[in-house]
Every structure is written in structure tokens, then in C-alpha cells.
Amino acid sequence: MSIELVNVCKSFDSNEVLKGLSLTINDGQTTTIVGASGSGKSVALKHIVGLLRPDRGDVWVDEHNVSRLDQDSLYRLRRNIGYVFQFAALFDSMTIGENVGMGLRRMPELEEDEIRQRVSECLALVELSGYEDRLPSQLSGGQRKRAGLARAIATRPKYILYDEPTTGLDPVTTAVIDEMIVRMSEELGVTGVIISHDMKSAFRISDRVAMLYEGMIRIDGTPDEVRASDDPIVKGFIQGIPELMGAKS
Numbered sequence: 001m002s003i004e005l006v007n008v009c010k011s012f013d014s015n016e017v018l019k020g021l022s023l024t025i026n027d028g029q030t031t032t033i034v035g036a037s038g039s040g041k042s043v044a045l046k047h048i049v050g051l052l053r054p055d056r057g058d059v060w061v062d063e064h065n066v067s068r069l070d071q072d073s074l075y076r077l078r079r080n081i082g083y084v085f086q087f088a089a090l091f092d093s094m095t096i097g098e099n100v101g102m103g104l105r106r107m108p109e110l111e112e113d114e115i116r117q118r119v120s121e122c123l124a125l126v127e128l129s130g131y132e133d134r135l136p137s138q139l140s141g142g143q144r145k146r147a148g149l150a151r152a153i154a155t156r157p158k159y160i161l162y163d164e165p166t167t168g169l170d171p172v173t174t175a176v177i178d179e180m181i182v183r184m185s186e187e188l189g190v191t192g193v194i195i196s197h198d199m200k201s202a203f204r205i206s207d208r209v210a211m212l213y214e215g216m217i218r219i220d221g222t223p224d225e226v227r228a229s230d231d232p233i234v235k236g237f238i239q240g241i242p243e244l245m246g247a248k249s
Contacts (some may be wrong), residue, residue, distance in 0.1 A: 002027040002191050003048060008057035008217075010043055015041050017213030020057070025208075030185050030192035032202040035212035036237065041195035043211065045161050046195065049081055050074045061159070079107075082152030082160040082190075086167055090136040090151075096123070097132030099150045100199070107155070122150040125187070126180055142173035149180055153188060159186060162194040166201050174198070175207055178205045199238045203227070211237060 003025040010018040017040040025031045035041050046052040047059050050066045059066040064077055069156050090099045097119050104115045113117050123129055126146040136144055145165060152160050165181065166174040168244040178201050203207050203223040211234055219226055219234050230237060236242060 002062060003193065004058075004060040005044065005047065006058045006060070006202055008044070008054045008059060009045060010040075010054055011046070016120070017215060018047075018054070021212070021216055022209055023191055023217050023220060027191055028185070028189060029207040030194065030205055031208045031210060032194040032196055032206040033200055033212055034196055034199065034202050034237070037197065039212045040215060041197075041212055042187050044165060045193065045195050046162060048159075049078060049083060049161060064204055067154065075133065077231050079155060080158045082155065082157040084145075084152045084160060084162045086164040090147060092136050094135075095132060096128070096134050096136065096139070096147050100132075100149060100154050102151065103155045117154065118154055119150075122154045123147075125153065126182070142145045142172075142176060145169070145173075145177055146180060149177075149184070153184060153190070156188075159189065159191045159193065161190065162196075164196055165194065166196065174201060175204075181205050213237075 005021055005023045008018050008021045023043060033041050033044060047054060048061065048066070049205070050069065051069045061077060062080070066074070066077065069077060078104055092167060100119045100122055101115050104110055104118060119128070119132065123131055126149050128143065128146055128150065129148070131139070136147070139147065161238065162181065166177050169177065181192060181194070182205050194205070206223055209222060209223055209225070209226045211218045213233055218231055219231060226238065
């Protein structure tokens with residue numbers, strides 16, 4: 001296993017968001033965590049990278065207990081983790097090449113020529129060759145998402161965390177982003193963790209799908225296993241039938 005969340009609990013004031021979340025994410029697989037808005041998907045993702053620490057429970061990445069790492073150890077761990085933000089989070093005043101190369105410039109072992117070469121390679125992987133000198137404002141929404149993905153893979157991480165990668169995109173562009181995510185898994189061998197509420201996308205790109213409901217994992221299985229579930233909460237969510245979700249089993 002590569003990532004494991006064990007009985008993770010997290011509250012914000014009186015709002016208990018995670019209530020004993022346990023989930024194992026295996027090496028080389030793509031796992032999508034789905035759930036309704038406000039169910040705690042982003043909170044779970046931030047625990048993996050150490051942006052949040054659990055009130056109770058443990059988060060393990062490569063046999064390191066993330067919640068107990070000091071700042072230097074956490075920084076070293078994060079070098080193995082790429083993060084694709086929901087709205088790409090590109091810096092408007094920087095070119096695409098500068099955005100993609102940000103993390104590389106924090107790696108003292110890399111010369112400038114090596115950085116430029118790797119930026120070019122990453123942009124080619126997301127089909128943005130020749131876009132190094134453009135500004136984010138000159139790109140479409142889908143192109144900005146792809147540039148964000150190029151930045152995430154630039155440091156050659158073992159893991160990529162995706163925060164709602166297809167939010168705000170049309171169906172055709174969503175399919176393109178989905179294909180990119182599958183390519184990252186197949187060509188780079190990365191372990192992917194995605195949070196999404198787009199079930200069509202989740203079933204298309206995932207080895208496993210885990211549904212977060214009321215602070216815990218309601219189901220964790222292959223796309224076929226999740227589709228075949230008789231759990232009314234699961235069926236109600238994936239079919240978009242809120243009446244089913246009102247009947248707890």
C-alpha cells in the first residue's frame with residue numbers, strides 16, 4: 001500500500017466533517033473519492049499532503065505518519081506529491097513555462113537548462129508544446145487545467161492529488177482531461193487520488209471509487225462494484241436520485 005487513512009476525524013469548531021474515515025490507496029492505482037458538496041472530500045485530500053492534521057487518527061504515506069512529521073520532513077515528503085488545484089491556480093503574472101517550472105527551481109540539483117528541458121517535456125505530455133511563453137489569460141479553461149497538470153508532474157512525483165479536475169468544463173474538455181489523467185497513470189506510473197462529484201468521469205478514469213458520506217467511507221470498490229451496489233445511499237448518489245439518499249440502510 002502507498003497511502004492509508006486510518007480512522008481520521010476532523011472538526012472545525014462544532015462542525016464534525018470526518019468521523020472516522022478509513023481508506024487504503026494502493027500503489028500505481030487511480031482512486032477517486034466521490035461525495036456530495038460539503039461531504040469532506042477536499043478535507044480528506046488536504047490530510048494526505050499534510051495541509052491539515054487530524055484531530056484523531058493517522059495518515060500514512062510511504063510508511064510515514066504524515067500527521068506527526070516535522071516541517072522539514074513534511075517538505076521532503078511533499079516533493080513526491082503533485083497537486084492539481086481545482087481552478088489550476090496558475091500565477092497570472094508568470095508565463096506558462098514559469099508556472100510549470102516553479103517547483104523545479106526549488107530543487108538546487110537542477111541546472112537552468114535541465115529545468116527548461118523538463119518544462120518542455122511536461123507541456124508536451126499534456127499537449128501544450130510551444131505554450132511556454134504564453135500567459136494564463138491567453139489559455140482556455142481546459143488548457144489552464146492541463147498547464148496545472150504539467151506543473152504537478154514536473155517534479156516527477158510518485159503521487160498526484162487532483163482537486164475536482166473537471167469542474168467548470170464542458171463534456172468534450174472533461175473527456176480530454178480524463179484522458180490526460182489516465183495517461184499520467186499509464187505512462188508515468190503515478191498513483192492518483194482524485195476528488196470529484198462527476199460520476200461519469202470517476203467511472204471512466206478510476207481503478208477504485210470510494211464514496212464519502214457523513215464523514216466516513218460508505219463504499220470502496222471497483223467502478224463495476226460501485227455501479228452494482230444495492231445500497232440506497234450509493235444508488236441515490238450515482239443516479240442523482242435524492243429520494244433514495246433519504247432512506248438509510
